[in-house]
Amino acid sequence: MTAESDPDFPQVETAEETLDEDNRLKADFVRLVLDAVERGDTEEAYRLAQPLHAADIADLFELTKREDRADLAIALGDLLSADVLAEINDWVRDDIVDALPAAQIADLAEQMETDDAVAMIEDLEEEEQQAVLAELDPEDRAVIEDALSYPEESAGRIMQRELVAVPEHITVGQLIDYLRDNQDLTTEFWEIFVVDPAHRPIGTCQLSWILRTPRNISISDVMKREQTLIPVDMDQEEVALRFQKYALISAAVVDDAGRLVGVITADDVVHIVQEEAGEDILRLSGAGEGDINEPIADSYKARVRWLIANLGTAMVASFIIAQFGAAIETMVALAILMPIVASIGGNAGTQTLAVTVRALATNQLTQSNTVRSIWREIRVALLIGATVAVIAGLGAGVIFSNWTLAGVIGAAILFNITIAGLSGVVIPVVLDRLDQDPAVSSSIFVTMITDSMGFLIFLGLAVFAGLAG
Known part of the structure; x- marks a missing residue:
């Protein structure tokens, strides 16, 4: 059965x-x-x-x-x-x-x-x-x-070779007859590409224009001559940015000689945008391709190297803490509050880093506005730092009944968040200028700076203020 x-x-x-x-x-x-x-x-x-x-x-x-x-x-x-x-x-x-x-x-x-x-x-x-x-x-x-x-x-x-290209001297009626009579043409397209005798694109015609135009009108009279051409060797991420910027449905792809060799359509770009956005997020976390269908061995190799690198940066922070061992022993409150300074700085740095990497990926952050963007993030960091510093300082003062300690942790948080904001924008920008992917390794450097500087500033200020010997 x-x-x-x-x-x-x-x-x-x-x-x-x-x-x-x-x-x-x-x-x-x-x-x-x-x-x-x-x-x-x-x-x-x-x-x-x-x-x-x-x-x-x-x-x-x-x-x-x-x-x-x-x-x-x-x-x-x-x-x-x-x-x-x-x-x-x-x-x-x-x-x-x-x-x-x-x-x-x-x-x-x-x-x-x-x-x-x-x-x-x-x-x-x-x-x-x-x-x-x-x-x-x-x-x-x-x-x-x-x-x-x-x-x-x-x-x-990523381009499709299946497209419709016609010379500019034919009429709309001739084009319609050509589309109906040739069964070998692709069945899915939104635009007709108009080419010169050397097969270089000189304009486009949307299907809606063709259907609404009298048959005797020449294609050259209704075609749109301004078009966005995509070089065949352009990176797919840049292709997606052009589609977004110019609201394209499709775009001609040309070779080094300017000849029409293919077409990219909006449905292709949707996949690219999704893929590139996912890649940047996963690279920031060091998770490799991050696909649940990825073989275990590949996931292991992609992730473990970044955690080993993170272990090295963590040892730098541990070395700094070791230099203040005597101070920590004399005042336990320093050990209790120390992680707060580092973790808040790390989170602030991650926020700035995410904004910067996205801005670089979408061409919002360029050489012309780098200085302005850095200054903007510093001001944002100062405002955030001041707010969190006041809250943390008041809390530490009330809990430990020590307002000197409250001032130390408040100042440390303010300085560390400011440093985190600065590093979160400068590091990915520098990596980008060096033609390195800022999404790949920026987080390691930002984490190292925020942890190390957070411990150094907090413990250093505590010793300077006479809280511990």
Whole structure:
């Protein structure tokens, strides 16, 4: 008896039964599918998954244990489509693709848009990559090999080759007839690119303009000549910034000679923005790629090196504390209050660091406004420092009945937050000027400065004020 015919076995037939209120696959549904796969009941697994959207099938693979994904792929058969692979997490896709023969990978790649096919093939081992390329149609292989020749995370890697380009001397009517008669043209586009005889873009026409313009009007009379061109070797982060700045729907990609070679669309940029924003956040924390599907060994290597570096910076702070050991022994309150100064300074530095890294990533902070931005963060730090210092000082004075101690901790917090604000903006700016990613290592330096200076200022002021010998 199969699960489908068993009256005691729960059945799932509608989207309401497969998805929860947050549009995520329900745990019970995922269990039903995986149980069917485990029993070898591929027909039941296929029946359950068939109504799902491609994005939901991608989620199903991501929710499956790594060692079971190959069996799930076999059970779902043709449901593992190009659309599913385009939606799936990179790490999970690698697991699935590794289990597929080269011919099937090539077949899926030919169904994908160029940028998605490149994203799938570029992560393969060299030998597997060549085997898949050998299975491709010669025209598709040439396109993908050309894309792979560009640097990673460049416009050349993410652009689509499928576009519509026409000369400027034709009329709107001729263009409409051309679009209707040529079945080989791409089926998804928002703009028509107008090119000169050397295939250099000279303008664009939105589809809405074409549909609303009389047939006898020349394309050159309705096209928009001003356009944002994307160099083929431009970093994808800069591409995203241009789309945001100029509110683009699509943009032409040109080679070194200015010839039209591809197009980037807004849906591609959405993925880039999400990816780059996530990368910066994870780099600030030293968590590597931070993907829950990332292999344990890769996560370990990415994270441990930063914690080892942090151990070194922590030893600097410990050395400073050791120099004031006698003072701490004579007044226990110093040991109690010491962590407050360092932690508040660290948090203040992290706040400034996050704002600065984001400003650098979005081109809000440039050479023309660096000094003004630094001065702004110093003023913000002074205001915050003064507020927290008064609160902490009053609290310490009341608790320990020692207003000298209250003044020392207040002054230490004020100075440390100011230093934290300054370092939080200067360090990432300096790293950026040195062509280093400020999101990668800034936090280590900022933490070292705030901890070390916090302890040094607080304990030094305590000794200077005569609180301890």
